[in-house]
Amino acid sequence: xxxxxxVVPLVLFAFACNCGGxxxxxxxxxxxxxxxxxxxxxxxYTTLTVTGQSDGAALVDQSTxxxxxASALPADCxxxxxxxxxxxxxxxxxxxxxxxxxxxSGGKAVTKLYAPxxxxxxxxxxxxxxxxxxxxxxxxxxxxxxASEPTHVNFSCTAKNIGAFYPGVGSIGVKCTAVAEDDQxxxxxxxxxxxxxxxxxxxxxxxxxxxxxxxxxxxAPQYPTTxxxxxxxxDVAPLTGExxxxxxxxxxxxxxxxxxxxxxxAYVEGNPExxxxxxxxxxxxxxxxxxxxxxxxxxxxxxQDQQDKYVWTQIKxxxxxxVMSQSQQNAAGMEDGTYVLASPAATGDLARGQSRNYVxxxxxxxxxxxxxxxxxxxxxxxxxxxxxxxxxxxGGQQQTNDNMSNSMGIQLDSDFHLMEPVGASDFExxxxxxxxxxxxxxxxxxxxxxxxxxxxxxxxxxxxxxxxSASDNVTDNIDSSLTSVNVTVK
Numbered sequence: 295x296x297x298x299x300x301v302v303p304l305v306l307f308a309f310a311c312n313c314g315g316x317x318x319x320x321x322x323x324x325x326x327x328x329x330x331x332x333x334x335x336x337x338x339y340t341t342l343t344v345t346g347q348s349d350g351a352a353l354v355d356q357s358t359x360x361x362x363x364a365s366a367l368p369a370d371c372x373x374x375x376x377x378x379x380x381x382x383x384x385x386x387x388x389x390x391x392x393x394x395x396x397x398x399s400g401g402k403a404v405t406k407l408y409a410p411x412x413x414x415x416x417x418x419x420x421x422x423x424x425x426x427x428x429x430x431x432x433x434x435x436x437x438x439x440x441a442s443e444p445t446h447v448n449f450s451c452t453a454k455n456i457g458a459f460y461p462g463v464g465s466i467g468v469k470c471t472a473v474a475e476d477d478q479x480x481x482x483x484x485x486x487x488x489x490x491x492x493x494x495x496x497x498x499x500x501x502x503x504x505x506x507x508x509x510x511x512x513x514a515p516q517y518p519t520t521x522x523x524x525x526x527x528x529d530v531a532p533l534t535g536e537x538x539x540x541x542x543x544x545x546x547x548x549x550x551x552x553x554x555x556x557x558x559x560a561y562v563e564g565n566p567e568x569x570x571x572x573x574x575x576x577x578x579x580x581x582x583x584x585x586x587x588x589x590x591x592x593x594x595x596x597x598q599d600q601q602d603k604y605v606w607t608q609i610k611x612x613x614x615x616x617v618m619s620q621s622q623q624n625a626a627g628m629e630d631g632t633y634v635l636a637s638p639a640a641t642g643d644l645a646r647g648q649s650r651n652y653v654x655x656x657x658x659x660x661x662x663x664x665x666x667x668x669x670x671x672x673x674x675x676x677x678x679x680x681x682x683x684x685x686x687x688x689g690g691q692q693q694t695n696d697n698m699s700n701s702m703g704i705q706l707d708s709d710f711h712l713m714e715p716v717g718a719s720d721f722e723x724x725x726x727x728x729x730x731x732x733x734x735x736x737x738x739x740x741x742x743x744x745x746x747x748x749x750x751x752x753x754x755x756x757x758x759x760x761x762x763s764a765s766d767n768v769t770d771n772i773d774s775s776l777t778s779v780n781v782t783v784k
Contacts, residue, residue, distance in 0.1 A: 321348040323359070325420040325432040327407070333441035333476065335483035337386065338409040340436050345402045348424045352401030359403040360421045362393045371419035371433040381414035382407045382436065409438045437478075444474035444482045444564030447607045451558070455702050457665035457756025458494065459554070459615030459658070466757050467497070468611075472560035477568055490559040490590050492579045493527040493613060527556050527613060528579040533712075537661045551704055552581060552712075553660045554613045561592060561606035568605070574598050575606040581712045610710045612702045614665050615658040617752060643743065643782045649732040650781070654750055655725045656698075663725045666698035668755040673698060675729040679746040684734040685783050687748070696727045698754055733783045745782045 323346030332340050344359045345352070353359075365381045367373020385391040386408050396403035407418060416436045423429050451470040458466055474485035489496040530552050532538035538550035557577050566572035574597045577590040585597050592604070644650055656673060658664050672695040675687055687694045701724040705713040731748060735741075 321422065321424040321426075321428045321430045322346050323353070323420060323422045323430045323432045325418060325434045327418065327434040327436050329480055330435065331437045331439060331478045331480040332409050333480050333482055334409045334411070334413065334438055335441055338438075338483050339386075339406040341404065342407055342418060342420075342434070343402055343404050344396070344398075344420045344422070344432070346422065346430065346432075348422075348430075353398045353403075353422070354425075355398050355400065357398045357422070357424075359396045359398065360393070361396065361405065362419045362421075363407060363416050364392065364419075365414065365417070367417040367433060368419040370421050371417075371431045373417065373419075373433070377417065380410050382410055382416040382418075382438065384408070407436060413440055414438050439478065439480065441482060441484075442476040442478075444485050444562050444605050445477045445568035446475055446564075446605055447487060447560045447562055448473045448475055448479075449558075449560040449607050449609055451609065451611055452758040453611070453665070453667050455612045455614055455663065455665045455667070455700065457615065457754070458613035460665075460756055461616065468757050470496075470558070474562040474564065474605075482564075485562050485564070487560050487562045488592070490561070490575065490577050490592065492557045492577045492590070494556065527554055529553055530580050539661075541659075549660050551660055551662045554615075554658075554662050555581060555704060556611050556613055557581070557608055558611065559590075559606055559608050561604045563603055564605035566602060566605050571600045572605060574601050575604050578608065581610075583711050608710055610704075610706060612662060612665075612704065614660070614662045617656055617664060618659045618661075643784050644731065644733045645784045646733050646735045646737070649730055651728055651730050652748060654727045656727060656750075656752060657725050663699070663701050663703040664752065664754055665756050666700050666754045667758045669697075671698040671700075671754040672696060672752075673727040674751050674753065676749050676751075677731075677746055678749055680744055681746060682735055682739065682741055682744050682783065684736060684739070685744070685746070686732050686734070688730045694729060696729065698727075698752070699724055731781065731783075735783065743782050743784050745780065747780050 323344055326343045326345075327340045328343070329340055332338050342361065344361075348354065361384065362368050362370070363382045363384070364375075364377030366375060366377030368377070369375035380389045380392075383389045383391045384394040384405060384407060386406075389408075389410060394405060396405055407416065416438065418434045418436060420432045420434075421429065422431070449470070449472040451468050453468045456466060456468055470489075472487040472489070474482045474487055476482050529547055530550070532548055532550040532552070536550050536552065538548040541547050541549040557579055559575050559577055561575040573585065574595055575592055576585045576597060578584070579589050580586060591597060654673065656664055674693065674695050676693040677685070677687060681692055686692060703724050707713055727750070729748065
């Protein structure tokens with residue numbers, strides 16, 4: 295008898311397996327130390343910021359980041375580890391606090407690393423463990439050094455074109471920051487930077503942070519004036535090639551772009567020899583790159599070509615106003631096409647199937663580009679009249695916007711010296727806004743020709759969002775006789 299074989303079904307089961315690879319998505323972090331070189335002084339510190347990506351998004355709020363500081367790169371960050379000594383602390387009160395745990399907020403974790411009492415090189419390791427147990431690390435090197443004297447000043451303002459001449463908006467205050475730094479670009483803690491200005495006034499930041507506010511010459515300052523300052527920028531004669539015209543308010547004076555250019559100076563006691571020698575700080579109000587008698591100097595000083603007390607730097611900003619009026623346009627000779635505001639002003643009827651481009655130069659009374667400090671600042675073009683179907687502006691609509699350019703018009707080099715020659719194209723190119731009118735009326739449209747107007751208006755910000763202004767966003771409803779372009783569509 296043949297043996298009976300039992301047939302047993304074979305069932306295969308499939309299991310998901312992550313064999314040997316890291317679970318979950320990739321996580322990365324970045325540790326930034328700003329500044330990376332710190333002069334030792336009481337309370338001196340660098341700011342540590344940890345950012346990163348996990349699961350395709352920013353680090354989750356309330357998650358934790360571990361930080362460690364040592365004289366050698368910690369092993370968690372791929373270093374040899376074993377570093378010792380007090381090379382920086384996460385506590386202003388306890389110099390031995392060499393580790394800390396931070397919570398993520400707003401996609402980042404931020405803390406301070408305080409300087410030790412003696413020079414040291416500190417290595418900081420950041421370690422983050424995500425929800426899938428992935429470990430991400432990043433490191434930064436910080437040098438703590440003996441404080442030295444300033445060799446230069448890092449000076450900037452949050453706006454370069456300020457609508458200080460725009461009437462009726464109150465005081466505009468633009469944040470400016472100046473930091474005295476040494477030859478390693480490290481801030482020199484305790485140095486007192488002072489300011490000079492051609493126009494407006496400098497006043498302390500009301501929020502108590504580093505820096506000052508530059509207030510315009512029209513609105514009254516909101517805080518006590520602590521530094522010297524003028525009222526309006528110096529009226530200067532136009533350079534060869536610089537656009538100009540006889541001002542309607544004063545026919546003996548020329549209106550030209552540099553009438554709105556403002557020189558600002560930040561200076562501090564330091565070592566001018568590090569710059570190869572420096573003259574006495576002065577406000578170059580006429581932009582000729584040399585001192586002229588009467589220009590503003592620090593208190594109780596006389597001008598010298600070489601001095602051994604101050605290091606300083608200058609920057610220039612522009613004070614601009616509202617778009618020029620009809621009388622200013624006429625005085626500037628715009629009818630001859632030199633500074634065309636709306637062109638072509640009249641070029642006949644627009645036949646069906648045709649398009650036509652119109653160009654505006656949006657300038658103020660000094661022929662400067664008007665201020666535009668926010669991304670939402672626009673020139674708006676709209677069709678007015680009984681608009682037939684098929685007649686549109688750019689984008690196929692009866693109203694369209696052209697984003698404004700945040701510029702000065704005036705060209706300066708890296709040292710804020712005027713770049714010559716100064717030509718009309720410098721200002722016209724940066725103030726040009728265009729729109730296309732298209733007549734796509736169909737042949738079976740039997741309505742009569744339609745007289746229409748294209749009207750432009752400007753919504754622009756006179757200062758940046760962190761300004762101390764009473765009002766910094768205005769709509770410049772420009773004189774319709776300036777901005778309307780009349781055309782008949784057939």
